[in-house]
């Protein structure tokens with residue numbers, strides 16, 4: 001059995017070497033000749049999986065170790081009887097923690113005494129939107145959610161109009177990128193909606209670049225009273241418009257979901273789906289292959305305020321400014337160098353562990369501190 005796989009899928013050998021021989025290919029450069037003799041294709045988000053890539057091959061199973069599936073023509077796969085699996089939710093905590101890191105720094109820059117005074121509008125309440133909304137609600141933020149597809153199924157309860165959500169202090173995007181259907185998200189944030197945002201607001205996009213109209217966003221940022229913007233995803237990545245990059249507050253190269261847990265969890269999910277497809281027992285688990293985190297414990301006494309302790313713990317685990325600063329240096333390179341650097345930063349991304357890998361020790365165990373760390377989903381030891 002031949003498995004062709006994106007070389008950037010972590011732990012390929014550990015999970016798949018008992019199933020077949022593995023051919024590694026650079027995901028962005030994968031061509032029909034690379035997969036023609038493959039039985040199994042394993043990708044991440046940078047490989048377009050469609051008729052062009054697979055017609056005439058003998059591939060019978062495709063797995064993407066990612067949440068997003070906009071790079072896969074799932075209808076064509078279904079027509080061809082090719083099984084497909086993705087990794088829903090694998091890096092939801094990672095993206096939620098990226099947004100929390102942004103919020104922590106944003107609140108400090110605005111001089112907010114209590115960050116939960118800020119209202120947060122979440123667009124798309126799937127695995128990521130819910131993971132974020134749950135944490136924010138428990139922290140006491142006012143959270144407004146827009147998700148018309150879910151609202152249609154579940155009724156009014158808990159959902160708001162998009163316009164209300166877009167009026168929040170912080171607006172964060174967590175939809176898939178879709179072109180068709182009743183609620184397409186391509187350029188969901190168009191010129192009109194961007195025009196309605198003001199300088200007191202923060203817009204965060206960790207979904208897909210195409211959910212925001214890039215040209216309109218650049219024009220909005222160049223006009224007066226523009227919102228602050230944080231972009232992790234870009235239309236046309238790895239190419240990034242340098243004018244847009246310079247105009248945003250924080251820019252990162254599509255790494256919001258790049259916690260170790262998120263990436264290895266994605267590999268585990270497609271491993272399990274492949275085992276199920278082949279009728280094999282799934283004996284391996286991500287946890288077997290995870291080293292101890294570099295930061296394993298943080299300790300606070302009851303003299304810490306809940307708010308300060310939360311900010312310290314979030315930033316100790318993940319400070320988004322480090323990724324943003326590293327990426328900003330790339331802007332000095334010529335165009336092709338910038339695109340190569342985008343992929344290189346992702347390929348060589350440092351180990352980042354999720355909050356759940358860190359034990360918080362509370363000496364004295366004030367109730368308020370406990371609540372905050374529970375909300376952030378750290379491991380708690382009182």
Ligand SMILES: NC(=O)c1ccc[n+]([C@@H]2O[C@H](COP(=O)([O-])OP(=O)(O)OC[C@H]3O[C@@H](n4cnc5c(N)ncnc54)[C@H](O)[C@@H]3O)[C@@H](O)[C@H]2O)c1
Nearest residue numbers: 068124125126127128147149174175176183206207256257
């Ligand atoms: N930057 C990153 O590293 C990173 C990591 C993970 C996921 N993502 C992106 O984030 C997206 C969301 O991830 P998820 O796990 O929450 O996906 P999900 O499929 O669990 O949830 C998506 C939600 O968006 C909703 N939705 C669809 N169209 C909508 C619209 N027009 N308006 C409002 N809501 C709409 C859906 O009903 C669903 O509830 C993924 O599709 C992926 O593209 C990016």
Ligand SMILES: O=C(O)[C@H](O)[C@H](O)COP(=O)(O)O
Nearest residue numbers: 044045046066067068257258
């Ligand atoms: O959809 C996802 O899961 C994320 O966007 C993921 O982080 C993409 O990572 P990539 O496949 O580009 O390595």
